[in-house]
Amino acid sequence: MENTEKFDVIVVGAGPAGTTAAYVLAKAGAEVLLIERGAYPGAKNVFGGIIYTPILNRLIPNFWEEAPIERHIKGLKIFLLSEKNAVSIGVESEEHNQPPYNNSFTVYRSKFDSWYAQKAQDVGAMLITDTVVDDLLWEGNKVVGVKARGEEGDVYADVIIVADGVNSLLAEKAGLRKEFKPRQVSLGMKEVMELPREVIEERFNLSGNEGIELKYMAGDATKGIWGGGNIYTNLETLSVVTWLSVEPLLASQQKAPELLERFKEHPFVRNYIKDGKTIEYQAHLAPDGGYDFTPKYYTGGLLVAGDAARFLNASIHYEGTNFAMASGEAAAKAVIEAKKKGDFTEKGLSHYQKLLNGSFVMKDLKRYRKLNRFAEKNPEFFDGYFDAITQMAVDYFTVNELPKRHQEFNMLKRFRSNLRDYYASDNPVTRRQKGLVRAFSRTCPLVRFLWKCMKGGIAFV
């Protein structure tokens, strides 16, 4: 590529954020260069297992008819685990068996991201793979191009869209954010496990292309570390995932890969994945929702989208791909707007912030930040409370000779004593408690539990 070559837009990273931006811009007639460091789009990309597609279905209606999807997700099952007990709630709908399938599909990223990048190429974007972007080229306080490693060298454009993922060295080099702290990221580990199609469908009660997600919320699934486990159904494989918030993981001093193995062997997990033959092992960081640590999302000649901007709903929903696509589309629209005015300065690109603010991206980040802060400050929820709550549920359904009212009374008594034992034992939570608070939790564990539930409820609403 010659040094004189200049594009309208360079997009770094061919994931859902970058490719969406490239697709929208190319379709609007811009000259777009999409740069991917992997040998093909998706080669470096890790996610849990589901792409959420409200944006994609608007851009490419009925995309599932041609995209390489595995299964549509008709429902989910949520588990709370302790070592010996489990409580689960399932949500399924026949409506989700109809288009647009609740906009939830399992895919392999290697296939899906390659397909999506091809769609961007079909409308005129240019894709180059095997290319790492090392740095930005500046003119005064405006970014005017990128420095690619190797033969590509310097490439120029009016605007750069940075969508290079959670480890975005470019967003840092642009001065838009600092290196993440352990409390701002989670580590996800995943095994793709092969099983015959019929076995998967029988085991998970599925037919045809139906799929389901099992969600294990923290508790014993992660040994009390804020995080969780998942099983996603693909056509002929399962994606088995454990994700762990990095700060509590560090505090626990446990080996991360051993926690995935432990999850796989858990009594309420192992039968779902029995006889599964692992065919790939993946791991990656994910950002934990960005509202509290908001970086600036744009500067002169540059915008950041997707994981690079921490756009991910780290909650029970754990949606990342639709945040990526929504921010990619917003970035593209802001560039189109800037192009009309011929102003690619910071001010000229400020429309991006307005589009983000108006969409679910910023609204959800804002809402769920409270919940994340609550989870951070109240680790007992995912530790001692899980044990006590699941035991209470098991006690409620225990069959014996006692009249039910008597049994319910025993259940509550045991619930209270379980909470008290938890607060009396030596664990990371009680070690954090001091003097009066500790004495209070031991003497009135039920009051503390109800108080925490109320605060949790408020944080959620």
Place this chain on the structure above:
Amino acid sequence: MNIDDKLALNLFHVDKDPHIQVDQEICRKCPHRLCTYVCPVENYTINEDNTVVFAWEGCLECGTCRIICDQGAITWDYPRGGYGISYRF
């Protein structure tokens, strides 16, 4: 299933030089060596002579070591284009 067996399933294009530089001198004095716990492929190990060894061949480029090293021992970068892990799924 141990990590070596898992990594043997993955497709890597291993470069001749490591993409992550680890400063042995700093690691020698590191009070916690948390990288040996959190690396999902156990690429950081402690040698007999008490040094921290980084094996880049099985690196999944996840970024965890970069975030958790508070000693400034790690210079983290991506592998050359097309090198490193290539996920098939």
